[in-house]
Amino acid sequence: MLLLINNPSSLSPAEERLAEWITWSPAQPGVALLNIQVPDRGSSRQLDALIWSPQRCVAVEVKGFRTRQDGALVVPPNGPWLMDDGRTADIYGNDDTHDPTSQVRDSTMAAKHWVEKATGLRSLIHGLVLVMLLPDQDVPSLDAPQRPPKTDIIIEDFDVFRYYFHRISHEEPAWTSTRIARVVDSLGLAHLYGGHPDALAAALGETTGPNRTSIRHELVPLHRLSRRTLAGNGRAQGLDPPVEHAVPLGRVQAGTAAELIAEQRLHRHGLVQCGHHQLDRLAGRRCSPGLRAHLARVVVQPVHHLSE
Incomplete structure (x- = not known):
């Protein structure tokens, strides 16, 4: 997966963790564009990430806890997210006026409108909330029976994040490097991939040209995972898994x-x-x-x- 970061110095610690995860999956086909502003109703909206696989485009909201809270995470149909003891989850952007569910819904719609304008094609954009945890924090389960359509929630887990894209790799491709380039270029970010379409094509595993390299759709095997990677698979980095x-x-x-x-x-x-x-x-x-x-x-x- 090709990692493209706009203004890396402004990433939050949770967003930096996502960027690191993407570098751990170089063989997974896709393009990840982090930390961007998307035009939205006369203004702009900040998106933590747009991630493309050949089959899907996903608007990602990355959320981290401010303080340690253990227990199940509860996502009600409306209002702030809660812990199973009834306390409001101390997650950035989660209070009486904002919550991750509404944020990812708004980000998904803003991304959809701009992507369709940039490409001239109708587009289906999925939403993903990725919740990152603090060291030693234990959130063993998620209670979210009602979510917006095409919206997913993952509590920090590198394997589940990989599987989120890998599970649809058998489906017919819906996104090409040319289509993705139109979106990236429309945001003024062509310099992030050097303006070379073959870089995007290689990341997606396209093999239409003689100099393009095919990327196999596979999971990273155990012998290619570092100790640090394995520690990151769990609840916090830097700890023995x-x-x-x-x-x-x-x-x-x-x-x-x-x-x-x-x-x-x-x-x-x-x-x-x-x-x-x-x-x-x-x-x-x-x-x-x-x-x-x-x-x-x-x-x-x-x-x-x-x-x-």
Whole structure:
């Protein structure tokens, strides 16, 4: 994934974490444009990120906690987000007049209007709220039964963030490098990719030209993940990862203790009613029938809420 950052010095710590995650997935096809202003109704609106995969364009709101609060995060249909003890979640941009749900909805609409104006094509823009945690903070679950359509919420988890895009990689591409270039150029940011369309084409895995490099749609295997990366998979960076975070599912073997790790991770990821192909993609390889049956047994209620 190609990372393009406008004015890097103004990124928040949570946004810096997102930028770092993107650099950990160089083989995942896509383009991530961070920290931009999008024209909106005679003014402009700040977007934390626009991320394209070949199949989807996503407007991302990155939110971080100001103070440590443990417990489940509750997202009501209206108003500020709460912790399960009834306190208002101490998240930036979350109070009686603002909340992450309304912010991502407004950002998605602003992005949609500008993208359609820049490209001359009708566009579907998804919304994503990415909640980053403080060191040692424990938010084990998310209660968000009612969300705007095409809007997802992920509590800090690098693996779920990768899976958010990887799970749709089998779908027909909807975005090309030419179409994305029109959006980036319309914002005056062509210099971020050097004005070279092949840079965007390579990031998307397009192979229409003789000098373009294909990028495989794959998850990063265990041997390419640093200790720092593994620590980042959990709740806070710089800490030794808990055991359930230490082994990506691509290395799970049926009939071993690693099945317990897979079970813990699936409980945390909250992937429900996965089909065979989804389980295969989650594991990062083709599952054996025995492992697939085990993974299917341990899928439970959602922790992270991902739309179709």
